[in-house]
Amino acid sequence: MANKNELFKKLLDQIKFPDKFEDNDIVQNGEIENVDVYANERKWKIHVFLIHH
Numbered sequence: 001m002a003n004k005n006e007l008f009k010k011l012l013d014q015i016k017f018p019d020k021f022e023d024n025d026i027v028q029n030g031e032i033e034n035v036d037v038y039a040n041e042r043k044w045k046i047h048v049f050l051i052h053h
Contacts, residue, residue: 004031
């Protein structure tokens with residue numbers, strides 16, 4: 001299974017997050033912490049963690 005940072009980067013790619021933030025440390029070090037799936041409502045709630053150094 002991919003690590004939390006790899007999953008976060010994949011999410012950014014899938015939602016077509018602007019490339020102009022590609023070199024931003026906060027974005028590059030982000031992680032997906034948890035995903036809540038509401039199947040009946042066809043919704044996902046994605047919890048992310050952003051680190052600011």
